Amino acid sequence: MQKFIITGGSRLSGELTLQGSKNSALPIMAAAFLTGGVCTLDNCPRITDVYSASRILSGLGCKCTFSGGEFRVDASGAGGSEISAALMKEMRSSIMFMGAMIGRMGRCSVSVPGGCELGPRPIDMHLSALRKMGAVITDEGGRITCKAPGGKLTGAKINLPFPSVGATENIILSAATAEGETYINNAAREPEICDLCGFLRRCGADIRGDGESTVVIKGVKRLNGCDYTIMPDRIAGATYLSMTASAGGEMILKNACTEAMEPFLSVLEQTGCRIITGNDRIYLRCGARLKGIHDRIRTMPHPGFPTDAQAVLMAALVTAEGTSVFEENIFDCRYRHTDALRKMGADIEVLGKVAVVRGVKSLSGAVVTATDLRGGAAMAVAGLKAAGETVITDISHIDRGYENFEGAVECLGGKIKRV
Numbered sequence: 001m002q003k004f005i006i007t008g009g010s011r012l013s014g015e016l017t018l019q020g021s022k023n024s025a026l027p028i029m030a031a032a033f034l035t036g037g038v039c040t041l042d043n044c045p046r047i048t049d050v051y052s053a054s055r056i057l058s059g060l061g062c063k064c065t066f067s068g069g070e071f072r073v074d075a076s077g078a079g080g081s082e083i084s085a086a087l088m089k090e091m092r093s094s095i096m097f098m099g100a101m102i103g104r105m106g107r108c109s110v111s112v113p114g115g116c117e118l119g120p121r122p123i124d125m126h127l128s129a130l131r132k133m134g135a136v137i138t139d140e141g142g143r144i145t146c147k148a149p150g151g152k153l154t155g156a157k158i159n160l161p162f163p164s165v166g167a168t169e170n171i172i173l174s175a176a177t178a179e180g181e182t183y184i185n186n187a188a189r190e191p192e193i194c195d196l197c198g199f200l201r202r203c204g205a206d207i208r209g210d211g212e213s214t215v216v217i218k219g220v221k222r223l224n225g226c227d228y229t230i231m232p233d234r235i236a237g238a239t240y241l242s243m244t245a246s247a248g249g250e251m252i253l254k255n256a257c258t259e260a261m262e263p264f265l266s267v268l269e270q271t272g273c274r275i276i277t278g279n280d281r282i283y284l285r286c287g288a289r290l291k292g293i294h295d296r297i298r299t300m301p302h303p304g305f306p307t308d309a310q311a312v313l314m315a316a317l318v319t320a321e322g323t324s325v326f327e328e329n330i331f332d333c334r335y336r337h338t339d340a341l342r343k344m345g346a347d348i349e350v351l352g353k354v355a356v357v358r359g360v361k362s363l364s365g366a367v368v369t370a371t372d373l374r375g376g377a378a379m380a381v382a383g384l385k386a387a388g389e390t391v392i393t394d395i396s397h398i399d400r401g402y403e404n405f406e407g408a409v410e411c412l413g414g415k416i417k418r419v
């Protein structure tokens, strides 16, 4: 298993072009199957979750090719409707293919998806919505089979108990070619949902209201393939900004989605960093020691503070002056990175969904194990601040969502090597 060796303690300085969004590319790749055409996705991140999704598409009969940052998928000859348990286990987004398969084939057979272990990650909202649209669903020993009577789902009014990102995306994918109109109330408003809908509209779908709490999808007879550019990855952006803020220094983040990153930036600037945004660039400079954030940092559905940025911001605040308090409201178990940060000298107390971070003057390098995608990145943020050497093992978690992570850190002047 590979690991990162990081030598911390130096200020960072550099420029970095932000990768394409993992959480946008994955549902859009599922949508490409739904279209049954040829789609070219530009700015598609070269990450292992995308390679997993590509294997799923190939298993469904698509022809997939990567050249540079462009992913091309020809779904015209594809006709599969089953995904193996092994492939489903590789990532959470495999569940997105349910909506795409039943939308195109009128049926699907999947298992419970994998993904970061952040606590129980049920799919009850996904299944309940599909049933409301007429799907007949059976679950035999973890193998879930869905069938649309007559091969077509029917539009329905769906009230989500929680603005689930995945459930919202699955419903949109299922409804795009269903009979009639589907209304999603309490829909998730994440920017990646708007990107998925932008792709689907380009393919001929009739969707409005994405980015708001009520989304209306009017089923169309058929979709066509298209060329599309994936939006930048706002969480990878938050990661690299947290890295530079923590170590001290300055950076320019290019090809950034400044508007989508606003919920994170508005919190980061409370640490005393200087942040200037313009079009698709973010300039950050951090001279002195960060200040602890006075107001509680509550993770919330967009446009609240993103749960995916909680770990990396926490890693930046462990050496801030003063105390910061986090409240994790999205997942039951998203503080798994705190043990590693404590091992490096952090003072963090976890009380249920609250984490109290008391700033310490310095950290020391240690050998730590990545627990999940964002938790692993948080360890790198802390390692670049810590005196001495930090070794992060099990970095396959980080490779799931960060394209050429060590290359990005090196662009910022960080000392890191993959061994």
Ligand code: EPZ
Residues within 6 Å of the ligand: 022, 023, 026, 092, 093, 116, 120, 121, 122, 123, 124, 125, 126, 127, 162, 163, 164, 165, 166, 167, 188, 235, 307, 308, 330, 331, 332, 373, 374, 401
């Ligand atoms: C997406 O996961 C993202 N993943 C996650 O990013 C992100 O943290 C999450 O949305 C929240 O923003 C992708 O887009 C691939 P949810 P998803 O459905 O869709 C509960 C990363 O680091 N829930 O909005 O799985 C669920 O357990 C990853 O890039 C149900 O109870 O998130 C959780 O507590 C991690 N039943 C909450 O809702 C359901 O049927 C939010 O989950 C569905 C969800």
